[in-house]
Amino acid sequence: MLSHNVTMSLNSTRPGGVGGCPPVGIQLEGVVLPPVLTVDVVLGLLGNVVALWIFCVKLKSWNPNTLFLFNLVIADFMALVSLPLRIDALLRGHWVFGDGLCRINLFLMFSNRTASIALMTVVAVYRYFKVVHPHHRLNRLTKRQAVFVSASVWALVVAPRVPMLAYSHIKLPGNRTQCFFFTSYKEASRAIIILVSMHRILTVLEFAVPMLILLFCSVRIFSFLKQRQMGRPEKVRKAMRVCVAIVVVFVVCFLPTTVTTVGIWVIKSYRPWDCASFYTFTQLNIVSLGLNFLNSALDPVVYVFSSSMFRRALCGSLPRALRCKRDRDHHDKTASSSGSQSTTQQELKSIRADEGSEAN
Template structure:
């Protein structure tokens, strides 16, 4: 069998053909599975995400008395979450209707916001973890003397870094099908797709994998280094080690729960298209799972307020101060615990870091 024949067979068998056009090919990658699972999942993501991030936005804008670089990074994470949350209602509507009714332009913007949020959330959570790493392990490094304006510059650079690869999505149509079978998809290749779309899809899959693997490696490195550093200086007191590591642990858990499934299913699609182009069933299954796993990506927007609470003592105190009296029962307990511990804080280096933060916040 010639290579041309193989290529034609690959197109016919692995490329979803809307409505089974042409009388053959793989089953269409429509909304059979995600049409049942995604609407309730995305609705929960939107409700929890809007509530949590609205409170976070209110705290950052109106209750926080001083800002430091860490809080600036977290505030940018709030902005990234809102980008995703405003795009989800249209996606929910399309899944419930069974087709996309908002036109090509809104489709492009919708997909751009969805995937930019994933990239921005990953990048900003990684920056927060690295900032924590330097505070604990290298307290005298000049990185810890970052000013608020330098943090603004770092945030702007992160946004430029994550948005630039996604901008080409706005230049091409991602509408699939016609009439009442119209769908707004980016990560499924159709037989009639142009070469530009095929290249964009390949770039998207590469970014999806790299955006997970590289930050995950950084997060694990930061967590392990913080753990070993504190164990060496705490003489085997595991409680204090866990307390100092809670930021990295929370970020790693949120990161893996929300972003690992999409990465694994994307790799699965990649492997099948490369090594088993005749396996229609596997391609269809992994493509459906990739779409469904996006629901976990957006769960990140609902879980990020937990990251804010664990990552910023200033945010935590402002939130407690804003709560009604009966809900503030844990605040006095925290104060008593802090006063009774006296000078037995997590470690000497972290105390110096906290003093440095207070000085920068007061300036």
């Protein structure tokens, strides 16, 4: 997490010597983040525990899409197990869990953001090929190949974050121990400077590139469905709502952190004397982390949108009175025959059934 002893003053307009701007303790994040992160943890645990139960107990067969979504559940749990320690530190005003847990905590928090973005991008691309290019060879992806894709994604996610585990991030401002990744206005060592720079580059790239891919896939899926559903405008409207909803969630959860990170970088590079602006952007950057982890609470909705197999398994687990009529009828019609279908057949039927209603 960004520094809790941010080195600047709201009233300062010049550099504070070799140390940068004057130090400031926990401010806005100490007030805003604890309740926000608590909501993220409660909603995230409820949704992801149910999702994990559906994946492990109710789904009798898996396909590549299901495997990608399951990896997204794992990424969410990485954040959910790390946030209680961060909430405790914010409420206390200092870190009491030692250097080892500090390193692991920060590693899990940052890895979650990267993994969530990467896996959502994989799900979107896989969905795009299923809908728009149904005969592409990627649609014949086996479960073993999907495991390889998932492992490759995790390798790309974890590799840039591993160096965080090699350095201590414990700080001792006054008599209160803090655990944060960024040092103050001026980093202390070359290694930390490189890590901070790498983190800022990753924060921007891991949002910008997947966002472009997500927009492309969403627009192409919508255009394809519009052509296929000319006589059923309601289906097209539902598909458009799905595309817009996914993009909005992506922007709400990850754009603020990206913008404030760029702001910090610009101020340090071109306005090093502007301590007030640096302080403001740093505080907003820390607070925006709460929106990052809101993604863990919203991902179960993505599972419902992205997989009819998951949706039907969830529907089949609910009391009959709570199911919508279409799902009740479909579940009753297909329950006896779904076990005999191959994984590929199930996925193809799921995609065709959901072409115009991915957000149902």
